[in-house]
Amino acid sequence: MKVAFFDRDGTIIEDYADHEWTHVTFPVFMDGAIPVLKEVNRKGYAIIIITNQYIIGEGHITVDQYHDINRQMAKDLKRHGVIIHDIYYCPHARTGNCSCIKPKTGMIEKALNTHPGIDLTESFMIGDSAADVELAINMNIRGFGIGVGSDYRYGNIRELAAIKDLIAYL
């Protein structure tokens, strides 16, 4: 199984300041994210989301709030024909020294245990943070950074060079 590992916030859906997340009920999709996800699915990749949610451990949102957003996101995506194969999240505070917070590899290792059919040589990671690209480096898989090195708030998933590279790669 080839897998497209996607970051969630700032990549598939809008990201917010940590303290704002508690007011978010409905996820807002990044411009162009849904067509990209559709194309990734169409090319035979299973989509697995790998997301740092230290805002849980740091007290900004509850685990239930986190799951509500996922549920809503998956529902909206399904209506567009996009299937999310699995989601892994790190709920730990940044000071927690856990082994799963990106760019550490714990979440992908967990995915590999759960889904032994994953072929990493055919898989890639995409996200809008340096941690996403570093995770790809740490796993020795292909990585695509969206607006990494610049302020992602000024970019969207459609217009960025990373997406052209990604589509060419698929």
Ligand SMILES: [Mg+2]
């Ligand atoms: Mg992000």
Ligand SMILES: [Zn+2]
């Ligand atoms: Zn963690």
